Amino acid sequence: MYTQAMDIPDESGKKLAAVPPAHSEQEAAFEARIDADGRIEPQDWMPEAYRKTLVRQISQHAHSEIIGMLPEGNWISRAPSLKRKAILIAKVQDEGGHGLYLYSAAETLGTSRDEMLEGLHSGKAKYSSIFNYPTLSWADVGVIGWLVDGAAIMNQVPLCRCSYGPYSRAMIRVCKEESFHQRQGYEALLVMMKGTEEQKAMVQDAVNRWWWKCLAMFGPPDADSPHSAQGMRWGIKRVSNDELRQKFIDATVVQARVLGVTLPDPDLKWNEARGHHDYGQIDWQEFWNTVEGNGPCNKERLSTRVKAHEDGQWVRDAAQAYASKQKERASKEAA
Amino acid sequence: MSKAPVDYLLQLADNAVVLGQRNAEWCGHGPILEEDIALANVSLDLIGQARLLYQLAAARIGGDATEDKLAYFRDPAEFRNYTLVELPNHGALVGYAAADMDYATTIVRNFLYSALMALQWEALANSADEELAAIAAKSLKETRYHLHHAADWVVRFGDGTEESHRRAQAALDHLYRYTEEFWTPSATEDAAVAAGVAVDVRSLRAGWDALLAETLADATLVRPEVRGYVPEGKHGLHSEHLSYLLGEMQSLARAHPGATW
Numbered sequence: 001m002y003t004q005a006m007d008i009p010d011e012s013g014k015k016l017a018a019v020p021p022a023h024s025e026q027e028a029a030f031e032a033r034i035d036a037d038g039r040i041e042p043q044d045w046m047p048e049a050y051r052k053t054l055v056r057q058i059s060q061h062a063h064s065e066i067i068g069m070l071p072e073g074n075w076i077s078r079a080p081s082l083k084r085k086a087i088l089i090a091k092v093q094d095e096g097g098h099g100l101y102l103y104s105a106a107e108t109l110g111t112s113r114d115e116m117l118e119g120l121h122s123g124k125a126k127y128s129s130i131f132n133y134p135t136l137s138w139a140d141v142g143v144i145g146w147l148v149d150g151a152a153i154m155n156q157v158p159l160c161r162c163s164y165g166p167y168s169r170a171m172i173r174v175c176k177e178e179s180f181h182q183r184q185g186y187e188a189l190l191v192m193m194k195g196t197e198e199q200k201a202m203v204q205d206a207v208n209r210w211w212w213k214c215l216a217m218f219g220p221p222d223a224d225s226p227h228s229a230q231g232m233r234w235g236i237k238r239v240s241n242d243e244l245r246q247k248f249i250d251a252t253v254v255q256a257r258v259l260g261v262t263l264p265d266p267d268l269k270w271n272e273a274r275g276h277h278d279y280g281q282i283d284w285q286e287f288w289n290t291v292e293g294n295g296p297c298n299k300e301r302l303s304t305r306v307k308a309h310e311d312g313q314w315v316r317d318a319a320q321a322y323a324s325k326q327k328e329r330a331s332k333e334a335a
Numbered sequence: 336m337s338k339a340p341v342d343y344l345l346q347l348a349d350n351a352v353v354l355g356q357r358n359a360e361w362c363g364h365g366p367i368l369e370e371d372i373a374l375a376n377v378s379l380d381l382i383g384q385a386r387l388l389y390q391l392a393a394a395r396i397g398g399d400a401t402e403d404k405l406a407y408f409r410d411p412a413e414f415r416n417y418t419l420v421e422l423p424n425h426g427a428l429v430g431y432a433a434a435d436m437d438y439a440t441t442i443v444r445n446f447l448y449s450a451l452m453a454l455q456w457e458a459l460a461n462s463a464d465e466e467l468a469a470i471a472a473k474s475l476k477e478t479r480y481h482l483h484h485a486a487d488w489v490v491r492f493g494d495g496t497e498e499s500h501r502r503a504q505a506a507l508d509h510l511y512r513y514t515e516e517f518w519t520p521s522a523t524e525d526a527a528v529a530a531g532v533a534v535d536v537r538s539l540r541a542g543w544d545a546l547l548a549e550t551l552a553d554a555t556l557v558r559p560e561v562r563g564y565v566p567e568g569k570h571g572l573h574s575e576h577l578s579y580l581l582g583e584m585q586s587l588a589r590a591h592p593g594a595t596w
Contacts, residue, residue, distance in 0.1 A: 066368070069362065069363035069371075070363050073362045073363040076359050076362055077356060077359065077360065077583050077584060078583060078584065078586055078587045079587070080407075080587040080588045080591070080594070080596040081403045081407075081588065081596045082352070082382055082385065082386045082389070082402055082403060082406055083386070083596075084596050085359075085382055086379055086382045086383060086386070089359055089362060089375050089378055089379050089382065090375075090379055092362050092363065092375065093362070093371075093372055093375035093376065093379070096363075096368055096371050096372045096375065097372060099368055100368050100369070100372070103368075138587055138596075188596070191595060191596060192596070194595075195594050195595055195596075196591060196593075196594050198591060198594075199591065199594055304363075304364070307364075308363070308364040308365065308366070311364075311366065311435060311436070312365065312366025312367055312370075312438070313366075314366075314496065314498045314499055314502070315366035315367065315370070315438050315492075315499070316366060316367055317495070317496050317498070317499070318491050318492050318495030318496050318498075318499030319367075319491050319495065321495045321496045321499070322490070322491040322494055322495040325494060
């Protein structure tokens with residue numbers, strides 16, 4: 001699911017240099033392909049900085065899918081009906097599947113899944129900060145579907161046209177599944193809003209807690225967005241953070257009205273002259289605090305992933321050992 | 336048309352929902368991404384089976400019975416599942432003890448249960464109760480996959496590393512005795528057999544033994560001796576663990592009785 005605008009710097013990002021002017025034939029061919037809106041494939045030559053940017057972006061996206069399983073996974077055991085339980089398991093499972101395709105897409109760039117996981121577990125690689133907030137009620141599951149997946153889709157649809165072939169193809173499938181999740185989340189909320197007063201209050205409370213976090217998912221304002229320009233040039237990023245955020249807000253206001261919830265922003269109003277909604281100030285300090293590791297759940301999320309990985313070591317070792325034994329037996333039989 | 340007794344449907348449904356709940360505990364915590372996805376699938380299949388069975392039971396009970404009332408508003412002593420399926424995903428500990436989940440326990444349990452259910456659903460697919468037979472035919476396909484998945488891992492663990500062998504053997508030693516419950520028919524099972532809609536579970540034992548023998552031999556694991564206590568979950572006498580599992584599963588639904596989700 002969910003990527004935030006992938007220009008959140010991490011350790012690998014800091015090493016990125018601006019792309020040098022094209023001077024070799026290979027570079028000229030690469031630039032020409034990008035200019036013609038063509039796709040770059042794994043076997044094609046590409047500038048090292050393009051490769052690194054993609055690995056950083058795709059692996060951050062994959063990590064976000066995997067970490068993103070945890071906040072919603074928190075409600076699987078307590079889902080209030082068997083139908084909702086099945087929907088939620090299937091959804092969280094889809095996120096795992098997205099992680100799998102994205103790790104595979106990134107592996108085509110020459111970085112192994114193990115290396116990427118090492119980046120996540122050591123804290124070097126980032127993942128979408130939206131998952132560092134707790135899921136406090138069942139309504140959070142619906143609101144994550146509606147707003148978080150909704151924001152992710154806004155971010156991700158342009159990536160279906162990303163210049164790197166394997167990523168753009170993975171994103172086509174991811175986006176289809178995400179829009180299904182978004183509709184499921186919204187439908188779950190519609191049912192709750194037709195229910196008891198407690199259910200309605202639960203939905204409003206969840207919207208209040210997630211709204212601003214979702215707006216921050218699009219990343220810093222364009223003026224403060226360091227990697228955006230290069231990303232745009234390379235066809236990795238297609239639409240700016242602020243444009244995507246505005247599009248999301250404009251779409252969501254109508255949906256909120258149909259649902260019967262209030263979006264918690266007193267400055268939110270239609271601006272006839274701009275043809276868009278105006279909105280209030282996002283708390284960027286809180287956003288950066290969370291990105292830097294000091295949000296409410298950063299430590300819980302990451303250490304849960306690390307624990308799952310460490311606890312699973314013996315399982316992976318067993319699979320390896322068994323496969324080696326089988327191979328040995330097969331070669332002995334052949335000999 | 337012959338109809339299976341409601342209690343018989345509930346026994347099948349309770350097994351599926353409780354084991355589905357246990358398998359789902361791995362969601363987001365699997366040892367490798369592929370297994371996370373696989374266990375979510377097993378869980379989804381089991382929840383799906385439970386839903387169909389509860390829906391059928393609710394239709395036969397009539398009145399205001401629904402699948403969710405049966406799953407969420409019955410107490411532990413009313414549940415008819417095998418004790419095996421409610422045990423935590425780790426070794427033998429009291430109900431209120433906390434421990435790390437152990438993948439070997441989960442896999443060995445899925446293996447023991449799905450080996451039984453592959454035979455059970457196959458028999459029920461020919462039940463004179465056509466609605467039950469339809470559910471059985473669907474569940475059979477899923478259960479064969481679960482058995483395949485679990486058996487593959489039992490072999491990998493048994494014939495993998497020293498640690499995986501030790502864990503798999505410990506899980507088998509812990510869980511095997513709970514399978515004794517499979518072979519002592521309850522009054523409900525007897526009634527289902529008498530109604531001509533089910534087979535006597537004892538007739539499945541030879542087939543189950545053969546399935547186990549083959550996999551355990553490949554895995555170099557030893558079937559433990561069993562004596563003494565025979566669990567009675569299907570009579571409503573459970574371990575200490577079921578009330579915790581249901582307490583969590585039912586908490587939200589019971590906090591809002593009458594609400595629609």
